[in-house]
Amino acid sequence: MQIFWQLRWYFRQEWRRYGGAIAIFVVIAIFELIPPRAVGWIVDGVVDGKISLNTMLMWLVGLAALWVMVYLLRIVWRLWLFGSAAKLGTVLRDKLYQHFTRQAPQFFERHKTGDLMARSTNDVNALVMTAGEGVLTAADSLITGCAVLLIMTTQLSWQLTILALLPMPVMALLVSRFGRQLHDRFGESQAAFSALTDTTQESLNGVRMIRAFGLEKRQQAAFEKVVDTAGDKNYEVVKVDAKFDPVIQLTIGMSFFLSVGGGAYLIHIGELTLGDLTAFTLYQGLMIWPMLAIAWLFNILERGSAAWKRLQEILNQQPDIVSGQTPLPGLREPLSIQIEAYHWPQQRQPALKEVHIHLAAGHMLGLAGPVGSGKSTLLALLLRQQELVQGQIAYGGVEIRDAVLDAWRSRFAVVSQSPFLFSRSIAENIALGKPEASMSEIRRAAALACIDDDIMLFPEGYDTLVGEKGITLSGGQKQRIAIARALLLNAEILVLDDALSAVDGKTEHRILNNLRAQPQRQTVIVIAHRLTALEQADEIVVLQHGEISERGTHASLLDHEDWYAEMYRYQKLEQAIEEGQ
Known part of the structure; x- marks a missing residue:
């Protein structure tokens, strides 16, 4: 019953529906006590010859009306109860989603996507059942059981009631033991389901890579192993489930045997009438579901x-x-970046050290450097996906650690090297951050990103469905649609995180020119491995081993025979060789 206490916050929130449902159920329980006693009186009247046909018909009509009323009341109370239980699923899923969106990247490193999906579906469904079926069975077994026992004890025979209850302690002991086993095994089966969900999600996402490497059979074998583990864990739950019903059925059978045998003896000695025994067995029939409900309740x-x-x-x-x-x-x-040092968890060497940058509003900052130089780390600190301790990042004199987080992140529009597109139309993907945008606004953003012409070549134009993760588009098209999405937001700071790597040099040049030609220029941060993307930057910062090794304009950096100039000339030579082939 501890789970009911843990969910008390929700029961308090929905107390009207739960209270009304239980109140109606009390009325139903009272109504259901009438027919067995009435049948007992009718039986005694028939045996004694003291009841007329008209009286019997009146009783039967009254009982039929009572059953119709009970039927209607059951509909009402189930609607209230199960409606509230279904609402719990909505509340928990909303709560989980909000919780996920507030988490830093480290959270998603600790928990795989499949595991989070399993908790948001199967585990939430189990709690919905607890708040619905669990409350139903608890109320039914408690209210009906107590009411019937009270009538059997006070109105019929307390001796016969005690005799019928003798098998109950054995049932309670066994059900409690099975319940503890079920708790542990159900937890293990849910964990196995999480692993299965995660493996399925990873396999579907990586299906192209699996085929490219010819790993289908190996992946199938690994998947079958996970499936078998999940099946075995579920079978362990089923084995415990299977123990409940036989115990209940044997208990019910033994209880009926004792009550009929004891009742026959009490009739023989004149302490009980045939009608009383008939009513007693009918009341005992009402106890069958509460007894079954106890086992089902423990399960739930x-x-x-x-x-x-x-x-x-x-x-x-x-x-x-x-x-x-x-x-x-x-x-x-203006944006001020003053990083003394930043270490990733469990790393001795700083990922960034002595990085000081001042970015004026409307200017373009270029970030370059070899792989692992700290560019992505700098971006993570800037977006507060990681927390900077040694140093500070300030916007207009306000430290971003002190700023409202949502307001700070809303100042950015970020386009990554591998943008994510949803399984919607191209227009909906571009308007993701501004759903109310008109088609003319969407097309203007697409034109700035040099993708409008490509889109109009599709048979359905902007209504073309892109498929899951943009699978129907090329890499360059996905990048340019993501850039259009960012431009439509018109955020103050635009970040292009190697977002032009899949487009050709000419298109790259046109996109950057379009950004610079805007009437109200955005502040732009361009992170690039292809250095031609940085030619128009007001300042370029070159990072190596987490420190600034070079800084200046494109022209000034070419005057020095350092990493930037060497890499730029190498890329130019490589481009010339490719064009000559």
């Missing part, structure tokens, strides 16, 4: 308890990055 509660424990493991993990409270100043403020 243990599943819900295991599911709640798994959800709490996620919900109790507080975000690593906490929002500040200081409002940001107006638009077009």
Whole structure:
């Protein structure tokens, strides 16, 4: 029953529906006590010859009306109860989604996507069942069981009631033991389902790579192993489930045997009438479902308890990055980056050291450097995906650690090297951050990103569905659609994180020229391995081993025979060789 206490916050929230449903169920329980007693009176009247046909018909009509009323009341109370339980699923999934969106990247390194999906589906469904079927079975077994026992004890025969209850302690002991086994095994089966979901998700995402390397058979064998493990864990749950019903059925059979045998003896000695025994067995029939419900209740509660424990493991993990409270100043403020040192967790060497950059509003900053030089780390710190301790990043004099996090991130539009597109139309993908945008605004952003002409060549134009993750588009088309999406937002700071790597040099040049020609120039940060993308930057910063090794304009850096000049000339030579082939 502990799970009911853990869900008390929701029961308080929906107390009207739950309270009304239980109140109606109490009325139903009272109504259901009438027919067995009435049948007992009718039997005694028939045996004694003291009941007329008209009286019997009146009783039968009254009982039929009572059953119709019980039927209607059951519809109402189930709608209230199960409607509230379904709402719990919505509340928990919304809560989980909001929790996921507040987490830093480290959270998703600890928890795989498949595991989070399994907790958001199977575990939430188990809790919905607890708040619905669990409350139903608990109320039914408690209210009906107590009411029937009260009538059997006070109105019929307390001796016969005690005799019928003799098998109950054995059932309670066994059900409690099976419940503890079910809790552990259900938790293991849910963990196995998480692994199965994650393996499925990874296999589908990497299906091209699997085929390219000819790994289908190996992957199939690995997948079958995970499936078998999940099946074995579920079978362990089924084996415990299978123990409940036989125990209940044997208990019910033994209880009926004792009550009929004991009742016959009480009739023989004149302490009980045939009508009383008939009513007693009918009341005992009403006890069958509550007794079955006890086993089902333990099953549901243990599943819900295991599911709640798994959800709490996620919900109790507080975000690593906490929002500040200081409002940001107006638009077009300078950005100051003063990094003394930054270490990734469990790394001795600093990923960044003595990095000092001042970026004026409307200017373009270029970031270059070899792989592992710290460019992505700098971007993560700038977006507060990682927390800077030694140093500060300030916008218009406000430290971003003190700023409202959502307001700070909303100043950025970021385009990565591998942009994510949704399984929607091209127009919907471009308008993702601004759903109310008109088609003319969407096309203008696409034209700035040099993708409008390509889109109009598609048979359905902007209504073309791109497929999951943009699978129907080329790499360059996906990048340019992502750039159009960022440009439509018209955010103050545009970040191109190697976002032009899949387009040709001519298209790259046109896109950057379009950005520079805007009436109200955005602040632009361009991270690039192809150095032609940095030619128009107001300042270029070259990082090596986490430190600034060079800085200046494109022309000034070419005057020095350092990494930038050498790499630029090498790329130019490589381009000339490719064009000559």
